[in-house]
Amino acid sequence: MELVQYFLEEIDREGVISKKTIEFYKSDLEFFEDFLEDVSLDKVTQEELDRYLQYIKDRYSExxxxxxxxxxxxxxxxxxxxxxxxxxxIDKISTSRKNIKIRDKIEERELKAIIDICPDDFVGERDRIIIKLLASTGLKIVDILGIKLFQLKESDYKNFSLNQRNIFTIIDVYPELAQEIKEFVEKYKIDSLFIFEGVDNQKFKTNFIKYAKLAKIDRNVVPSMIKNRYILEKKKVDTEEELDEIELFEKIKKEYLRIGIGDEGLK
Structure with a gap:
């Protein structure tokens, strides 16, 4: 932190860079330090830097x-x-957009069609909820499958905790989906450590591809495309001043409610 503080104080003293940019520098550098954990900023290796770049590419807009x-x-x-x-x-790392291109995303109509086609039985309702969680949080399937039931119950299904590299983040669940999850748990009397006990990444992917075929989607779509869509939706609501997490969550939630995710009338 001393190097970061030294850097921030010096550029602030020079008076050339705006206060807003300095705030971004502070936030970004502290985030980088947290990622590195015990590695000093002046001792960063190429391997650690590559890991960091992949980490932020997987989670943030271009x-x-x-x-x-x-x-x-x-x-x-x-x-x-x-x-x-x-x-x-970091000199050799390019900021060209072609090097930070987001991979193929699922389209709005495709996502809605897959949600609509999920059957009204245990597996179908479970998969529908997983898809909605993927779409509204931008998390990876492994993170969704790792959600612990007791955490959801403790928050009345409004949020759960995500542990990434020993950093805990509270992930919000929008109200309509929270109610749907609660009803699912009560209907099927789920009482296990993980709410989606018994399904793994491959099983869900197989089901997802099956739903896409039943929905007559004329191209190959896979669950990872949902995350790509989330990233692009996030990019839409990014501004020069960058939205805080609450505002971002509200905007993305409204978008998914608009296309039918969370609308009980779809079932």
Missing amino acids: NTVIRKITSLKSFYKFLLKKEIIKESP
């Missing part, structure tokens, strides 16, 4: 990824100038 890389470039350029390091570990 604009945010580019900004986070730019923050690191500015920071390490400063360390070079002050002769704290001999070479920048």
Whole structure:
């Protein structure tokens, strides 16, 4: 943190960079430090940097990824100038959009068709809920399948905790989906550690592809495309001042309610 503080104080003193940009630098560099855990910022290896870049590409929009890389470039350029390091570990990393391109996404009509086609039995209702959680949180399937039932019950199904690299994040569930999950648990008397006990990544993927065929979707679609859609939706609501998490959640929730996710009338 000392190097970050030194950097922030120096660029603030120079008065060339805006206060807002300095705030972004501070947020991005602290985020990077948290990711590195015990690794010093002036001792970062290429392997650690590659892991970080993949991590943020998997979770953020192109604009945010580019900004986070730019923050690191500015920071390490400063360390070079002050002769704290001999070479920048991020100089060879490009901020070109072609290098940060989001992969293929599922379309709105395709997502709605798959949700509609899920049958009204245990497996169908379970898979429908999983799809809605994927669509509204942007999490990976492994994270969704790892949701613990007691956490949902403790919050009255309004949120659950996600542990990533020993960093705990509270993930909100929008009200309509929370009610649907609660009804699902009560209807099928689920009483296991994990709410989706008995289904793994491959089983869900197989079911998802089957639903897509039943919905007459004329191309290959897979669950990972849902996350890509989330990232692009997030990008739409990103602004230069960047939305906070609550505002972002509300905007994405409204979008999915608009296309029918969470609308009980779809069943």
